[in-house]
Amino acid sequence: MILLETTKLTRAYGGVVAVSEVDFQVREGLITGLIGPNGAGKTTLFNNMTGLDTPTSGKVHFNGIDITNHSAHKICRMGIARTFQNIRLFKELSVLENVMVGLHFTTGKSPVTGRIGAAFHSYLRAREEYELMHEQAMKWLNFFHLEAFADELAKNLPYGHQRELEIARALATSPTILFLDEPAAGMNPFETDSLMKTIRRIRDLDITVVLIEHDMKLVMNICDTITVLNYGQNIAQGTPTEIRHNPKVIEAYLGKEEA
């Protein structure tokens, strides 16, 4: 089943067309890879799907609902979480607090009294609510074996752990789709291996994962399906083996062979 889909999505910045009429599908339960040379428009496509940017034309559908012009917080609340290429943690907050921010909106709903009631509730019963959120946040920290760092400031974490924390924070919003923008950037081979295991564990939680990555070993190993962008256009999609032998993809990465 197609969970998320873009139809003829175009994003132009003035004369520069970053993404041009891209049709991109995410199937439920699969790990989808999005690859392409630098400047191919991968992150722009991500931003357009997660509400941080609005497409010039084209549509984004999630579960059959048109989310093209929704703002980022609304899209997140519908179940799409993401991480960022350049880590965007809340640096001056503790590791635990970072995850608790991810829990923010799920704890802010009150079926009886609505949002204002919930605001009063969290104001008057802050401690009760804190303990509830603390428990859930620790669950996600345990998932990444970060519990020892819970009280550390996020900015003091080692780089690899910062990447993990960003994923933990995104997972705390209990998404159905998780977008990872270059999760392995700057990681050593050992860390990348452990990241691969983590991504598989996330998939086992019934979360659909979409990732942008330059590390071909990781992409070819864990992705069920891969889409290749070049100059803002969707040039190929298929299984890792198909992509590996696709002449267009080879050309995009290595250039044309002189005849």
Place this chain on the structure above:
Amino acid sequence: MLNFILLILIYTGIYALMAIGQNLITGYVGLLSLTQAGFFAIGSYVTAILSVTYGIDFWITIPLAAIVAGFFGLVIGLPTLRLKGDYLAIATLGFGEIVRNILNNWDKVTNGPMGIQRIPMISVFGVRVSPYEKWGFLVLVWLFVLVGYLLFERLAKSRIGRALEAIREDEIAASSMGINTTRYKVWAFVFGAAIAGVAGSLQAEFILSVTPGAFTFMVSIMVLCMVVLGGMGNFKAVILGAFLIQFISYFPQLVGLSNVIPPQFKQVLFGLILVIMMIWRPQGILGREKRNAPGSFFRKGGRS
């Protein structure tokens, strides 16, 4: 002499209320707003006009002052909070000046530069709290500070406060975590404005007259200094900041040198303090308060 110290402490309390509001806006949400003087003026004039022209009791005018100031916070916040950093500072500074100019020129309602005199004194359960008996007024003002502190501290410790801090740290990431950043920014602005309105109301009752000249840009700068000096993101610290800034600004009179040191000297001193703080202690005297588990609203203490 004692009376003079009491006077300084009363002003400290009034400014501490404004600094608490500024701390929510600047210390928690990280918005550089320079408009507390505007909301302060609105609060003052609401109390003055309602009590003098319409003879309404002070205790009714004070929540109205908060609501009107908060409403203007909403009106100003909605368009300007799309701006960031310096641009927001300039836009909000403009608002403060607009308020002062309107008060100066709208003769029918505000009586222009003459201001409004003969504001009736406060009475608590039939007992008059006269500004001439400073002890009573001091207690009254600091009760307001205590309530304001508890309410705002509580807000900052709750789930909502965490969202505000997330917006300060990284707005894009916060919105990607499902936080409606615009809504929270505007609400913080409204609450900051409302408490400045309360401060204005108290000031009107203390001086028993209001004039537009009392709400210059310098007031906003002083409030910002209090927050920066004490420590952003720490409500206790900004009250300490309010105390220090007030004592510094009345220092020449306090030591009897007011005819030697001109009053403008305090502006030089504020500038100096800001420069020194930025170089050696940018986090302020007490620094930011670490977020930890809040105590219960009704019983304090327990696990940290």
